[in-house]
Amino acid sequence: MTNNQYWERLDMVIRWANMSANSFGKHIGLSRSESLYQIKAGRFGISHNLAKRITDRFPEISLGWLLSGEGKMLCESNPILTIPYYDQDIASCRAMDSELLRPSGTLTMPMIEQCDCAFRSFDSAINDDIMAGSIVFLKKTDTKAIIPGRFYVIVTANYVILRKLRFAESATFNNEFILEASNDKLDSVRLHENEVEKIYRVVASLKMY
Template sequence: MQEKQNNWQRIEAVIKWANMSTNYFARYIGLARGENLYQIKRGNNGISLDVADRIVTRFPQIDKLWLLTGEGQMFADEDLRGAQIPFYNIDVEQGIGLMEHLESQSSLIIPQLGDCDLAMTYTGRAMGEMVPSGTIVILKKVDREAIIPGEEYVIVSRKIVTLRIVRVAEGEQTLRLVAGDRENYDDILLNANDIVSLYKVRGKLIINN
């Protein structure tokens, strides 16, 4: 069953990269209707050689071996592959402070986000629709002095570990950590000197359940 899921995950990765809907993608590669792809999504069919050929004909950047088997990398062109970002399948607010004890389960390759250190899953609720529960967040470790007010960060402090929007409070040494869902979650005031480490959210992969 896992292999069938992986088949669709690879198709879906190409569709998202192409920035198309499933039905438009199907028509674009020459399929009469999207049902062929939905059968792959349901796990009823694998990726046939015909479907793979249609995809790489339209998108020669995609590696056909990877598309068919999952081996190798998504992009045939090395310039498009980008760096591998270690993915840890653990909640970021629980796992980010335990990095020295964790091993990544896999790697993400996102050409536009090559300069990142790791990816983890956010399963909290405080960020609301800005970062829905289940989102994979792609992170870059930064210095405290590099904080850009209004951006999202994972903050590891002596007292709390949280993902929030960071804003500067009245004093320069005081930060205001703001939730996306401000209706149900209060702001948190944090002394900047209490920060142990800081990770900027460089990208988000929102998983549609």
């Protein structure tokens, strides 16, 4: 095996995460991204420590595949999951993981990533991507694990909102996120990391007709 094959696998993960090499290195906790460029140059392979850093941040990625190239990049999903389901609009529910909030029932779902709960979303602002009335399946995460360009439910002191998240590019707005709607006529929302009380990644959605 050539070292370039290590970089090919690493590059696949970086592109899958929709990040640059530098932002990816920072995201997985590297103080410098030099080790990634050393792999790109063919000087090193993927160490077990690096592979573990990646899979700790991205549990969807197969540790064995990273190290050996055998199998598939993405882990096999749990074939059947039983997920707490709350038959209410997520935008009206700030106490999402409170013990006082009782689920309406459970959903048994095959071939879906591990998640924590499911709610309805009636937000027409993202209708082009997630149809209003859909059930969204959510996994609790934190702001350090955000993957740009993916959908998240953000809980703040004043509202709960489902949007596509990106990082603010300007250095003036460090540690801020851009919350984008699917409708181009609607303005994006700029949100500081400190305003985020809870955050959930949308792992799947189910249209309800």
